[in-house]
Amino acid sequence: MKARLGRQIAEALLYQLLRCEDILLSSQSLARAMRGAKRRTCFDNLYMHEQMLADSVRLKAYRAAIQRYVTPQDNVVDIGTGTGVLAFFAAAQYPRKLYALDHSKKMLTYARAAAEANGIPDLNFVASSSLKFHPPEPIDVIIQEQMGIALFDEEMMETVLDVRDRCLKTGGRILPAKFEFYLEPVQLLEQERIPLIEEQQLHGLKFPRTPNPPPRDYYFREVYPRDIECLLCHPGPVFTFDLTALARDQIPKQFSSRKPVKRSGQVDGICTYFKATFDDDISFSTGPEAAKTHWPMLLYRIPARACRVGDTFELDVEAHDLAEHCDWSWRIDIHDGTA
Numbered sequence: 001m002k003a004r005l006g007r008q009i010a011e012a013l014l015y016q017l018l019r020c021e022d023i024l025l026s027s028q029s030l031a032r033a034m035r036g037a038k039r040r041t042c043f044d045n046l047y048m049h050e051q052m053l054a055d056s057v058r059l060k061a062y063r064a065a066i067q068r069y070v071t072p073q074d075n076v077v078d079i080g081t082g083t084g085v086l087a088f089f090a091a092a093q094y095p096r097k098l099y100a101l102d103h104s105k106k107m108l109t110y111a112r113a114a115a116e117a118n119g120i121p122d123l124n125f126v127a128s129s130s131l132k133f134h135p136p137e138p139i140d141v142i143i144q145e146q147m148g149i150a151l152f153d154e155e156m157m158e159t160v161l162d163v164r165d166r167c168l169k170t171g172g173r174i175l176p177a178k179f180e181f182y183l184e185p186v187q188l189l190e191q192e193r194i195p196l197i198e199e200q201q202l203h204g205l206k207f208p209r210t211p212n213p214p215p216r217d218y219y220f221r222e223v224y225p226r227d228i229e230c231l232l233c234h235p236g237p238v239f240t241f242d243l244t245a246l247a248r249d250q251i252p253k254q255f256s257s258r259k260p261v262k263r264s265g266q267v268d269g270i271c272t273y274f275k276a277t278f279d280d281d282i283s284f285s286t287g288p289e290a291a292k293t294h295w296p297m298l299l300y301r302i303p304a305r306a307c308r309v310g311d312t313f314e315l316d317v318e319a320h321d322l323a324e325h326c327d328w329s330w331r332i333d334i335h336d337g338t339a
């Protein structure tokens with residue numbers, strides 16, 4: 001009896017906490033604060049850093065760019081240093097001043113130990129949010145890896161533009177600065193398809209929609225290049241930007257795409273991915289046609305729809321808060337090319 005009562009009390013408390021979270025997330029500023037708190041906890045997870053260290057595509061591009069663009073005359077900051085690996089790459093170029101910045105004291109303790117283990121001196125570890133970073137001298141190079149799965153969900157724009165406007169020297173560099181953001185209709189491999197509940201039909205059984213709306217993340221799942229059968233249109237970015245030049249009023253609130261279907265098939269969802277560019281020679285992509293990275297792609301799940309060559313794919317997305325992809329509003333149409 002006592003055990004049952006305890007469970008009921010725990011469930012009631014959890015329900016109230018979830019309601020409070022929904023209320024808090026309705027405020028953009030409070031939602032941003034909650035995301036920041038969750039990220040601090042998330043990036044204390046050593047396994048996440050192990051995944052990033054094992055990502056040879058990521059590290060090869062960053063190391064090549066740092067070797068090319070960091071010089072002994074530079075003042076450099078690594079935003080969100082984590083294990084310190086990108087700062088260590090920069091230290092090998094002997095910059096004038098090098099700051100390794102992270103809000104996680106746990107990870108900074110680890111990064112200090114890693115620097116000592118590798119005999120890397122003259123690294124200035126700073127336990128601080130980037131918003132509170134105030135170097136005594138202008139910064140020549142910002143090294144940043146603030147890209148989330150959906151590119152914007154770690155608030156890369158807000159973070160990097162703030163440090164840029166306050167700290168970066170005129171003509172300074174951001175590594176990486178140039179990005180392409182993609183929303184592409186894809187067909188999954190048959191064995192990777194997970195139909196929506198109302199599409200499921202098994203042995204003559206049907207499954208209706210749930211009576212209550214599903215949670216906000218229900219329509220999203222993570223996929224990797226190996227899960228994609230094909231892109232159904234020629235890929236083209238819905239947003240291209242350069243962090244060294246982007247003005248705050250240029251941050252979009254909507255994305256649109258209109259293009260012909262180039263391959264007949266089944267639209268299983270809209271794949272979200274990005275390309276990061278350091279220069280004409282150094283870049284990497286998280287997309288279906290690229291080598292796998294530790295970043296999965298996000299698939300926005302929709303009821304499966306057939307399409308044919310010559311049809312027109314149309315997409316409109318309202319993104320009032322870029323960092324909250326679960327709250328985006330989607331409109332997707334496929335127009336018959338024979339009509």
